[in-house]
Amino acid sequence: MTTPEPVDAGVGTTTPAGHRTAKLVGLYLVAVAIALSASAGLIAITGGPWRKVFTALIDGSVRNPGRWGDTLAEAAPLLIVALGAIIATRAGLVNIGQEGQLAVGAAAAAYVATNGSGPLVLVGALLAGIAGGAVWAGIAALFKYWRKVPEVISTLLLVFIASQGTGYLLTRTFLLLDDDPNKPNRVQTSAQVDAATRVGKIHMFGNEFPWTVPAALALAIVVTVMLSRSIWGFRLTVLGRNARTAQRIGVPVVIAGASALAMSGAFAGLAGVSMLAAGSANYRYTPGFANNVGWEGLLVALVARNRPLACIPVALVFAMLRTGSGFLAATGVERSIVDVVRSLLVLALLVPPAVSAIQRRRAVPPPAPVSTDEPIVTVAR
Amino acid sequence: MIGLIAGITTVLGDVLTADAMYESAMRFAIVLAFAAVGEWVAEKAGTLNISIEAMMIGGAYTAAVTWGAVDVVPIALLAGVLAGVVVALAQAHLSHQLTIDQFVVGLTLNLFVLGLALFLDSKWEAVTSVVKPTEVPLLNDIPLVGQALFGQPWPMYLIALVVPIAWWLVFRTRWGLEVRSVGDNPQSADVSGIHVNRRRREAIMVAGACAGLGGGVLVLGQISIAGYESGHVGLKGIIAIAAVIFGGWTLRGTLMGCLLFGYFFALQQTLPSLGHRINAQLSASLPYLVALVVTAVFATRTRQPRALAQPFVRGLT
Numbered sequence: 001m002t003t004p005e006p007v008d009a010g011v012g013t014t015t016p017a018g019h020r021t022a023k024l025v026g027l028y029l030v031a032v033a034i035a036l037s038a039s040a041g042l043i044a045i046t047g048g049p050w051r052k053v054f055t056a057l058i059d060g061s062v063r064n065p066g067r068w069g070d071t072l073a074e075a076a077p078l079l080i081v082a083l084g085a086i087i088a089t090r091a092g093l094v095n096i097g098q099e100g101q102l103a104v105g106a107a108a109a110a111y112v113a114t115n116g117s118g119p120l121v122l123v124g125a126l127l128a129g130i131a132g133g134a135v136w137a138g139i140a141a142l143f144k145y146w147r148k149v150p151e152v153i154s155t156l157l158l159v160f161i162a163s164q165g166t167g168y169l170l171t172r173t174f175l176l177l178d179d180d181p182n183k184p185n186r187v188q189t190s191a192q193v194d195a196a197t198r199v200g201k202i203h204m205f206g207n208e209f210p211w212t213v214p215a216a217l218a219l220a221i222v223v224t225v226m227l228s229r230s231i232w233g234f235r236l237t238v239l240g241r242n243a244r245t246a247q248r249i250g251v252p253v254v255i256a257g258a259s260a261l262a263m264s265g266a267f268a269g270l271a272g273v274s275m276l277a278a279g280s281a282n283y284r285y286t287p288g289f290a291n292n293v294g295w296e297g298l299l300v301a302l303v304a305r306n307r308p309l310a311c312i313p314v315a316l317v318f319a320m321l322r323t324g325s326g327f328l329a330a331t332g333v334e335r336s337i338v339d340v341v342r343s344l345l346v347l348a349l350l351v352p353p354a355v356s357a358i359q360r361r362r363a364v365p366p367p368a369p370v371s372t373d374e375p376i377v378t379v380a381r
Numbered sequence: 382m383i384g385l386i387a388g389i390t391t392v393l394g395d396v397l398t399a400d401a402m403y404e405s406a407m408r409f410a411i412v413l414a415f416a417a418v419g420e421w422v423a424e425k426a427g428t429l430n431i432s433i434e435a436m437m438i439g440g441a442y443t444a445a446v447t448w449g450a451v452d453v454v455p456i457a458l459l460a461g462v463l464a465g466v467v468v469a470l471a472q473a474h475l476s477h478q479l480t481i482d483q484f485v486v487g488l489t490l491n492l493f494v495l496g497l498a499l500f501l502d503s504k505w506e507a508v509t510s511v512v513k514p515t516e517v518p519l520l521n522d523i524p525l526v527g528q529a530l531f532g533q534p535w536p537m538y539l540i541a542l543v544v545p546i547a548w549w550l551v552f553r554t555r556w557g558l559e560v561r562s563v564g565d566n567p568q569s570a571d572v573s574g575i576h577v578n579r580r581r582r583e584a585i586m587v588a589g590a591c592a593g594l595g596g597g598v599l600v601l602g603q604i605s606i607a608g609y610e611s612g613h614v615g616l617k618g619i620i621a622i623a624a625v626i627f628g629g630w631t632l633r634g635t636l637m638g639c640l641l642f643g644y645f646f647a648l649q650q651t652l653p654s655l656g657h658r659i660n661a662q663l664s665a666s667l668p669y670l671v672a673l674v675v676t677a678v679f680a681t682r683t684r685q686p687r688a689l690a691q692p693f694v695r696g697l698t
């Protein structure tokens with residue numbers, strides 16, 4: 001078809017683009033206000049002091065000494081997971097199993113890291129973690145392209161299998177279980193990662209945070225550039241928009257899709273390694289090591305609407321909720337309120353762009369069919 | 382090797398001859414079936430509805446709390462249904478009115494309802510006691526399957542109502558015809574005057590009602606459960622989706638899938654009491670492993686609704 005697409009959706013509408021942006025910002029503000037007041041209402045209904053809850057969250061995440069360093073440290077793995085999620089989404093795939101991929105990556109890294117010491121082992125652990133996450137997502141990719149299993153289902157099922165499987169690794173000393181009889185508590189954990197194998201810390205203004213933070217930021221920039229400026233990124237975008245078109249223009253659909261899924265798993269695995277080597281759970285692999293970072297990283301990507309750089313502030317906010325929740329005990333409100341606040345925020349933030357898109361669709365009259373007297377392709381007679 | 386085979390044979394023999402095994406498997410299968418029938422209706426309309434998990438969690442918690450408050454089982458179950466429908470309302474309007482990606486909505490709702498139930502449970506703890514089994518005289522004395530079929534708590538028997546109603550709705554009403562058409566070819570349905578997204582929303586409501594009821598039956602009808610706990614639903618909704626895929630989007634096949642997965646859930650619960658030692662992690666992940674393998678085997682063989690998981694926006698082709 002030769003019908004020209006409208007160049008800019010804003011052209012020919014009664015609302016100018018600037019007006020629409022202001023409206024969108026307004027919608028966002030209203031949505032966040034609704035989410036926060038709904039959370040406050042929920043706390044009030046259950047008899048909690050909602051004002052204190054919000055101040056405790058701020059205190060625990062930035063205001064108290066040494067806290068914003070912790071928040072930054074929490075934000076790094078969230079950001080890395082989110083970047084991986086974006087890669088899969090860009091290719092039109094829905095990877096929602098980051099929680100499991102992160103656990104597998106971290107467990108694989110822990111196996112390498114606890115069997116040696118030194119910077120080389122750290123590199124090995126890094127590779128093992130990346131491979132672990134990639135393999136776990138690769139299973140879903142294999143099932144998708146070989147047997148047409150929706151990756152939504154398989155990645156979710158693999159989360160549960162990962163948590164049980166890595167739990168098994170912690171029951172055998174030849175796998176991951178710490179065989180030190182003097183270990184601090186009875187919980188089954190792996191041995192501690194040796195001091196020489198850990199990621200260094202940056203000290204700044206009385207706060208400290210690991211080197212994974214600048215690394216994650218750099219990764220965000222790399223992913224942005226790769227997605228928007230490379231052939232690989234272009235292929236993924238076409239694949240995500242329309243698989244058939246992608247095939248016609250020569251994108252190897254299966255390879256590109258499967259590798260995007262595996263790569264998003266690799267990012268989750270990388271996030272797992274970064275948590276392990278930066279001191280999450282005291283440099284040990286423990287049951288429940290992933291601790292919802294996979295889920296939350298995925299939510300970061302959703303809220304950021306799959307733009308890598310937008311993930312940075314969102315990851316920070318989510319990390320604030322994580323570190324702030326540690327200060328909730330004093331208010332007598334359960335920590336799990338943070339889960340509610342977070343998912344309410346996510347739900348609220350999904351709505352404004354959708355509403356805006358619908359308004360835009362309704363505002364633009366359908367393009368009139370181009371009337372050409374002559375056929376554009378003249379057929380030889 | 383021979384020892385291993387002999388071991389497996391004795392375990393299999395014990396499992397196949399234990400009444401408790403059949404009873405437990407049937408219980409899990411029925412709970413799964415409530416959710417799976419609902420999911421089947423939603424998928425017929427073209428929604429791969431992963432918030433079925435949230436609907437079950439909502440139903441389970443609400444039913445448990447209501448039971449604790451009023452101590453009347455039917456009202457508790459009704460509350461469970463309502464909670465399921467409320468979650469379904471959110472899913473339906475976000476995904477089929479605002480046209481936000483259905484998986485995004487579903488995942489967020491799953492995490493939201495899971496967190497909400499956990500938080501509320503810390504305030505208002507839901508404690509239930511199990512509904513006593515209703516035993517049909519004589520019939521429940523049939524060896525092996527007697528207790529499984531005729532000795533369940535009464536809410537379990539509601540499945541015998543839900544399945545025919547769902548079948549009748551989808552295959553014998555105008556509404557059902559429209560639901561199937563919007564699941565297979567929304568563009569044509571739209572042209573012939575069917576409100577595509579409204580039918581899809583309604584199908585999700587049906588799913589919510591069924592899954593909410595399933596959640597209620599889960600907390601009120603299962604032996605060895607006292608109240609709501611965070612892990613109870615534990616991806617059973619996703620297993621229900623796997624059952625629909627296993628069944629090749631037929632109602633009969635879906636129910637067979639529920640029986641299959643129920644069996645593996647029961648293995649985990651019953652094997653230790655039969656005196657067999659099995660690796661805890663393996664037995665816990667067995668239903669999920671089986672679900673993964675089974676969907677891999679059956680996903681290609683059967684005809685899924687052609688517009689499954691594709692959003693409908695008028696004017697897009």
